[in-house]
Structure formats: C-alpha cells, structure tokens
Amino acid sequence: MGNPTGFLKVDRALPADRDPAERLIDWCEVHEHMLEDDIKQQASRCMDCGVPFCQSGNSRFAPKVAGCPVNNLIPEWNDLIYHGRWKEAIQRLHKTNNFPEFTGRVCPAPCEGSCVLGINAPPVTIKHHEYAIIERAFEEGWVVAEPPAARTGKKIAIVGSGPAGLAAAAQLNKAGHLVTVYERADRIGGLLMYGIPNMKLEKHIIDRRIDILKKEGITFVTNTEIGKDIPAKQLQDEFDAVVLATGATKPRDLPVEGRELNGVHFAMEFLGKNTKSLLDSQHKDGDFINAEGKNVVIIGGGDTGTDCVGTSLRHKCKHVVQLEIMPKPVDERAASNPWPEWPKTLLVDYGQSEAIAIQGDDPRHYQVMTKKIEGDENGNVKAVHTVDITWGTNDAGQFVPNEVAGSEKVLEADLVFLAMGFTGPEAEILEQLSIEQDGRSNAKADYDKFNTNVEGVFACGDARRGQSLIVWAIDEGRRAAREVDAFLMGESYLP
Structure with missing residues (x-):
C-alpha cells in the first residue's frame, strides 16, 4: 500500500473516450x-485490503457475487504500478492470467464489483490497470516467447480457439505437451475474433498473442471443423487427450410471426460478417450485412446488442433502437443488491453513448416484448410490433411478463438483429463422441475436474458452463489444462 491515504484523496478517473x-x-x-x-x-487508491475480495471469484456463487475468477493478484500489482515497477507488475499479472490484453479490454470487471472501496466510494480502476500493465510490457519488449525446455511426447487436441481453448493450449504447452488447436473459422480467436467488434478489441491484439503462442510451439489449424472436416473420433485415435472448448455458439431464437423474413438476422451473423469483411478488404468486398441508411431494431439489451448498436452507427444507419425485455436498472445499488454482489446498476456503454450523441437519446427501450415482425409484399422486414410489459409471478411462483393494455407500438425496421444470448454448444461434436449433456445442453463435466463421461475427453469454457464471461473462460481453460496434465502424467505442477 504505497499511499495510505490515496483512496481518500484521489477520485476515480479513467481515460477519456x-x-x-x-x-x-x-x-x-x-x-x-x-x-x-x-x-x-x-x-x-487501492487499499491493499486484509481480505481482497477483488481477487477471489468463486464458481459456487457466480455470477451473483463478483471477484476475479482467475484470482489476479490485484493489490500486489496495483502497488507495483504506484512504485513504477512495471516489469514486476507484468510478472505478477502473467502468473494468473495468460491474456490480460484481452480481459483488460473486454472483461466487464467483476473484480471492480467486489472492490472493498466500492462499499461507499467508486471502486479502483482495476481493469484499466490490467490494460496498462500489459500494454507497457509489450511496448518494452518484456512479452516474449518462452518455449518449454523439454517435451513430454504427449499429444493434445483442443477444439476451439476462443479464450478457454487458448488458455488451455498455453498452459498445456508450458507443461511440455504437443498441442494442436483446431478452429473452424479462417482466423484464430473464436468469439474474440469474430464476435467482438474492432472498436472493443482490435484484431492485431489477438494476432500479436497468437504469434507468441506459435513461437512457443503450439500448432494452429484453421478452416477445419471437427465433426465435419475431421470426424471427432479421429481425434481420439490420434491424440492422447482432447479438450472441447467450442463455446456456446447456438443463438437463442425468437419464435414470433415474421421471424423468417429477409432482413432478420442473428446478431453474430451481423457482427461476424462485418469483422471478416473489414479484415479481408476494409468492406470493399461488400460481403457483409450493411445497415447504411436503414432503420435498425435490435432485440436484446446485453453486450452483443450494444455491439450491434455501435456497428450499425458506423455503417451510418438511419436510426437504431434496442429493445430490452427486462426493467431499466437503477442508478445506485438497491438494498437487495448489496456489496460484494455484482452491482445491477444502469450503465451507458460505448454504443449507447454514440447513439445519444448522434440520435439525441438512449436507444434502449425497457420492458418491451416483440409480438410480431411485419414484412412487405416482397418478403422483406418493414416493421416490428411491440407491447410494453410488467413483471410479476404466476401461480407457480415463476417470474413472468404481463402485457400492458393499450401499449402496442409499431417500429419501422429495415433490419432486425436478434441479440438474446446463446442456449449452449452446437451438439454435433458431443453426439459424435457420445458426450453426456446437462439439462442446459452443455457438455457435462464438473468444475475443477472437467472430465466428461468419455475417458480422455475434457470440456471447458462456455461449452461446459454455458454462456459466460471471458475471464471465466480463461479460468476454466487454465484449470482444465491442469486436469489434463494430471491425467496424462499422473500429477500436475501447473497452477
């Protein structure tokens, strides 16, 4: 704790947008x-608390109770930053997090939600400190390839190159195993590459880390879908262990009249094609869904919906609206949402702030349910019919929406993007390998064990836990790597 009164004298501040x-x-x-x-x-401002809740994410209470799932040594590297000891700071940060350049940009920072200072003051800017440490480290040349000194001869296949797969690959490679990562897209990164737009995570940041992992000895195979291009069982024959890190990529659909109309798309189709066309040709190939001059309606109020807002505005859409079925969050913590739970408070993210600047108002409409999508005579979407709702409980005690009489509206729409989350992993690989699934269709495997019902096949990240945060994916990839290492070698020294 370099400055005992810092938290009293210094106000919270972040870089300007x-x-x-x-x-x-x-x-x-x-x-x-x-x-x-x-x-x-x-x-x-970091108080070096006796019990640093910020670094103690616990899977039993997630996502209700916050804290860092990878157990970043946050007070330690905050103090190192304060004293200008940046090289030691990156050493401490890399002990727990393989990819702080990703989490420092796109993690929602559950650590800040449980910062002790946050009980009665704005929390420490932990996420930005993580970003600052890793970017300083790259600038100074401190982040270099560190291949293992010896190889075990054990071969491991990892299916999926998102944060869980990359974290598992990095850790298993450190243990000396021969790791091959399979990715069905043409670029490595999973949703980091094609699910998160450039304005949140520029893709050279991903490529920079992948280049290091390649130099450390990891093999990456792109444009190869396991289960189609290569039978899943072939991996069992050719490798000593298989890790399934495919993510939860099956989008939640909207079963309403007009869903089949032209111009109605899943959000990830919109975002993925946009990024690919941007990287391939700066949009010159025209191979993307263009929102220019169009009225855009986004159904879903989460991060993916926000990304659709920001992308549509960059296309120069005519107008954008974001529909959220849940109530508007409160400005400050409610009594029923005490620290150190994740604060369920209103946030204005980059997409909404851009819409406010361009359109004059927040694009989000709360407690709105889509009743139907209307089309024209050519089968193209032209409007979205909505109704306001309130939330209550039914006879079974379930939380259900109730329509508000007379609140029906019709919104002009040339494009409709469904950003309502994901329901689980795609089932083809699981079925080919006869992997048991849980009640939510995820690969069935216990946290901290990660072994499926099939010997030698492990699952981690969203494929195992369902749609979640990048930092939980990294945590699961690291923990799964330790279990795979122990399975192959009898014990593991991986953290």
Whole structure:
C-alpha cells in the first residue's frame, strides 16, 4: 500500500473516450490513453485490503457475487504500478492470467464489483490497470516467447480457439505437451475474433498473442471443423487427450410471426460478417450485412446488442433502437443488491453513448416484448410490433411478463438483429463422441475436474458452463489444462 491515504484523496478517473463524431468514422478502439503519472495516482487508491475480495471469484456463487475468477493478484500489482515497477507488475499479472490484453479490454470487471472501496466510494480502476500493465510490457519488449525446455511426447487436441481453448493450449504447452488447436473459422480467436467488434478489441491484439503462442510451439489449424472436416473420433485415435472448448455458439431464437423474413438476422451473423469483411478488404468486398441508411431494431439489451448498436452507427444507419425485455436498472445499488454482489446498476456503454450523441437519446427501450415482425409484399422486414410489459409471478411462483393494455407500438425496421444470448454448444461434436449433456445442453463435466463421461475427453469454457464471461473462460481453460496434465502424467505442477 504505497499511499495510505490515496483512496481518500484521489477520485476515480479513467481515460477519456474519443469523441463519437471522430470514432464513428473508423473501427479503432474507443478509449484514449492515460498518462503514466495519472495511472499511478489511480493505483494509489487501492487499499491493499486484509481480505481482497477483488481477487477471489468463486464458481459456487457466480455470477451473483463478483471477484476475479482467475484470482489476479490485484493489490500486489496495483502497488507495483504506484512504485513504477512495471516489469514486476507484468510478472505478477502473467502468473494468473495468460491474456490480460484481452480481459483488460473486454472483461466487464467483476473484480471492480467486489472492490472493498466500492462499499461507499467508486471502486479502483482495476481493469484499466490490467490494460496498462500489459500494454507497457509489450511496448518494452518484456512479452516474449518462452518455449518449454523439454517435451513430454504427449499429444493434445483442443477444439476451439476462443479464450478457454487458448488458455488451455498455453498452459498445456508450458507443461511440455504437443498441442494442436483446431478452429473452424479462417482466423484464430473464436468469439474474440469474430464476435467482438474492432472498436472493443482490435484484431492485431489477438494476432500479436497468437504469434507468441506459435513461437512457443503450439500448432494452429484453421478452416477445419471437427465433426465435419475431421470426424471427432479421429481425434481420439490420434491424440492422447482432447479438450472441447467450442463455446456456446447456438443463438437463442425468437419464435414470433415474421421471424423468417429477409432482413432478420442473428446478431453474430451481423457482427461476424462485418469483422471478416473489414479484415479481408476494409468492406470493399461488400460481403457483409450493411445497415447504411436503414432503420435498425435490435432485440436484446446485453453486450452483443450494444455491439450491434455501435456497428450499425458506423455503417451510418438511419436510426437504431434496442429493445430490452427486462426493467431499466437503477442508478445506485438497491438494498437487495448489496456489496460484494455484482452491482445491477444502469450503465451507458460505448454504443449507447454514440447513439445519444448522434440520435439525441438512449436507444434502449425497457420492458418491451416483440409480438410480431411485419414484412412487405416482397418478403422483406418493414416493421416490428411491440407491447410494453410488467413483471410479476404466476401461480407457480415463476417470474413472468404481463402485457400492458393499450401499449402496442409499431417500429419501422429495415433490419432486425436478434441479440438474446446463446442456449449452449452446437451438439454435433458431443453426439459424435457420445458426450453426456446437462439439462442446459452443455457438455457435462464438473468444475475443477472437467472430465466428461468419455475417458480422455475434457470440456471447458462456455461449452461446459454455458454462456459466460471471458475471464471465466480463461479460468476454466487454465484449470482444465491442469486436469489434463494430471491425467496424462499422473500429477500436475501447473497452477
């Protein structure tokens, strides 16, 4: 605790965001940079608590209770930042997190939700400190390939190159195993690559880390879908262990009249095609869903919906609306949502702030249910019919929506994007390997064990736990790697 009174004297501050008028004409990251002295001052707000709740995420209570799932040593590297000991800070950060350049950008920071200072003041800017440490480390050349000194000869196949698969690959490679990662897309990264748009995570950041992993000896195979291009059982024959890290990529659909109309798309189809076309040709190939000049209605109020807002605005859409079925969050914690639970408070993310700047109001409409989607004579979407709702309980005690009489509305729509989350992993690989599934269709495997009912086949990340956060995916990839290592070698020294 370098400054015992820092939390009393220094107000919370983050880097400024670029002006919306400027950032909406490119696909670069939204945030500006912060001066080193200012970052040090922010680090001085850390109180080095006797019990650092920030670094103690627990799977039994997630997502209700916050804290860092990978157990980042947050007070330690906050103090190191304050004293300007950046190289030691990255050493401490890399002990627990393989990819702080990803989490420092796109993790929602459950650590900040359980920061002790956050009981009665704005929490420490932990997420930005993580970002600052890793970017300083890359600038200084401290992040270099570290291949293992010896190889075990054991071969492991990892299916999926998202954060869970990459974390498992990095850890197993450190243990000396021969790791091959299979990805069905043309680029490595999973949802990091094609699910998160550039303005949140520029793709050279992913490529930078993949280049290091390749130099460390990991083999990456793209454009190869296990279960189609290669039978899943072939992996069992050719490898000593298989790790399923395919993610939960089956989108939740909307069973309403008009769902089949032209112009109605899953959000990931919109976001993925946009990023691929941007990377391939700066959109010159035209191989993407273009929102330019169109009225866009986004159904879903989460991060993916926000990304659809930001992407549509960069296309220069005519107008964008985001429909959320849940109530509007409160401005401050409710009594029923005490610290250290994740604060269920209203946030204005980058997409909404851009819409406010361009359209003059927040695009989110709360407690709205879609009744039907209307089309024209050519089968193209032209409107979305909605009704306001209130929430109550039925006779069985279930939380259910109740329509508000007379609240029906019709919204003009040329494009409709469904951003309502994901229901689980795609089943083909699981069925080919005869993997048992849980009640939510995920691969059935216990947390901290990760072994499925099929010997030598493990599952981790969203494929096992369902739709979740990037930091939980990294945690599961690391923990699964330790279990695979122990399965192959009898014991494991991986953290």
